[in-house]
Every structure is written in structure tokens, then in C-alpha cells.
Amino acid sequence: MQRPLSTLPLSSAVKAKLVTAGFHFISDLMNLKAPQLSREAGVSQQEAMAVLAELEQGVPPPSMSALQLLQKEAELQSIITFCSSLDGALGGGVPLGKTTEIYGVPGIGKTQLCLQLAVDVQVPQCFGGVGGEVIFMDTEGTFVLQRFAELAAAAVTHCSLLAEDEEQRVAMETFTVDTILSNTYVVRCHDYVELLAELRLLPSILAARPKVRLLVMDGMAAPFRPLLDDLSARTRHLGGVALQLAAVATGHDVAVVVTNQMTTRLLGGGRSRLVPALGELWGHALNIRLHLHWEGSQRLATIAKSPAHANVTVQYQISSDGFRDVDQSHAAGAK
């Protein structure tokens, strides 16, 4: 596990300069001398020497007992996907407090699932939801308002049909398309600089909006494409992003969901295969990876990585109402 620079007792101005220059972990600084650090991070020689002196001192990492971790895990809820077979495979849905990546080929339904989750996170608690709000970071203009409103309307209709007691009928008064739209905060990021800046603001945004339970980052690879010629900077930035997302997930009990595209990896001998973009290190940094793919004309979701669940594959479809089970005789999710 890499130690973040934020654990060092440095001034926030120096930390900000280091992060802007792409230094996020103690290991990023390990083999640097003060003049190089000063040059690369835009800090004074004195500040660079102070940073390196702190590294030598070492700081004990924060810790939590296994029992505390177990209690925290037990309290964490999940966001239902409205596809009961996927919820079952994930142990109840997309978990709060964890980072989840959805990857797959274009058109397979990554954005549709993100939009669906952005609606579902707002399902009232008395229907089995978490009654939260959502921040949707959109890097490629994929947040299509009309489609989102369509999914919201379908979810509202679904829940209103299920409402059977007074508590649920009262909850429906504030679970409307309008409230879903007004509890969805859309942030458009055009490049990695904007994205990194937004991420740095996230802790204060989340402090101001304590009901946010889902952070979606749709299109993780796109902003970093310009850095393909500078792989070490890209790796450093991605490492920092993964760390910030993990901190948001655990520190604010938020489900962090990112989407990733596929890229071609050459295997030699003229052979190639499709793999998730952004590399192995990125993949290791996330808690759960969900692979959406085709089998003939059938859409499948496979849990490619999870610390707690088997690598199960389930079928799903995208209907006009949204992300759903193939067998509609299954419950659609909310209870």
C-alpha cells in the first residue's frame, strides 16, 4: 500500500505544489535530490530540503483495528442497480465506501449503468435505497439529460407502484423526477487539469453536500489521453487520482464509480487482445472491477475483481426504462 504525501506534516501550500506537479505518494519522492524536487515541484530549495527531511523521519501510518474495519463494513449499504441478478452477484449492489470500475467496449452500457446508479442512489430508504444525492463528473459529454430524466421517470413509476404503506406514500412526495434532477450535480471536466482541480475540491464539496452518496466519473481514460507520450507523469497522476478517489469513498461513505474504456494490447506474433485502458497499476488500485461485454447479442456483466465476491457473470439488458434484468420476472430492484 503506497503512503500518500498528505500524511506528511507539510504546509498546505507545499502539498498543493507537490500534487500539482504530480507527486502524490512518498514513493514518488524517494530517489529525488533537493535541487531536482525544487525544479520539478516549483518549491524553493529550502522547502524541498524540508520535504526530504520529513521523509527521512518517517511518520507512522494511521491504523484501524480489524474489528473496527469489520464494524464499518457491516454498516455500509449498497446502491441497487435495478438489475437484481447483478445486485445479487455484488452482494446487494454497488457498495458505499468502495471504488468500483466499470469497463467495456463502446456502446456496451457503461454510461447507462452510471446514469441508472445516479437515479438509484436517490431511491428512498423505505424502498431499500440509500436516499442520497450524486455528483456526476462527465469527461466526454455523456450525461444526456433527456435520457437521465427518462430513467428517473421509470424509477419513480416503479416505486410509486410498489408504495403500500404510509411511510412509502409520504416518501414518494419527495421522490419525483424534479427532485432527482435537482439532487444530481453535474460537473463537466474537459481535460486532466480540470479533473485534478475538481478532485482537489471534492472534500469541501462533499462537506457542503453531506447527502452525496455516489460519485460518478464517466470516462476516466479520456482526460489522460494527452499524456500518452509521458507515461511516468500519467502513472503519477493516475496514482494520485486513485488515492483521492479511495479517500473520498472511505472518508465520506460514498460509492465511487468510474468508467474505463478498452484498449488494444499487442501480444506479439501479430496477435492482440482488448484490455482495460489505464494500465495494471490503476486496476489494482480499485476495489471492484465490473466488465461489461457481449456474448453474441447478449449483454453480460462479469465481476472481474472483488475482494469479497466470486467472479460471477450475469446477463443484463438496457431497456427504455434503463439497466435491467433480462428476465423481467425478477424484481426490478427496489422493494
Ligand SMILES: Nc1ncnc2c1ncn2[C@@H]1O[C@H](COP(=O)(O)OP(=O)(O)OP(=O)(O)O)[C@@H](O)[C@H]1O
Ligand atoms: N432509450 C434507450 N432504449 C434502449 N436502449 C438504449 C437507450 N438508450 C441507450 N440505449 C443503449 O445503450 C447503448 C449505449 O450505451 P452507453 O452509452 O452506456 O455505452 P458506453 O459503454 O458508455 O459507450 P462509450 O464507451 O462509447 O461511452 C446504446 O447503444 C443502446 O444500445
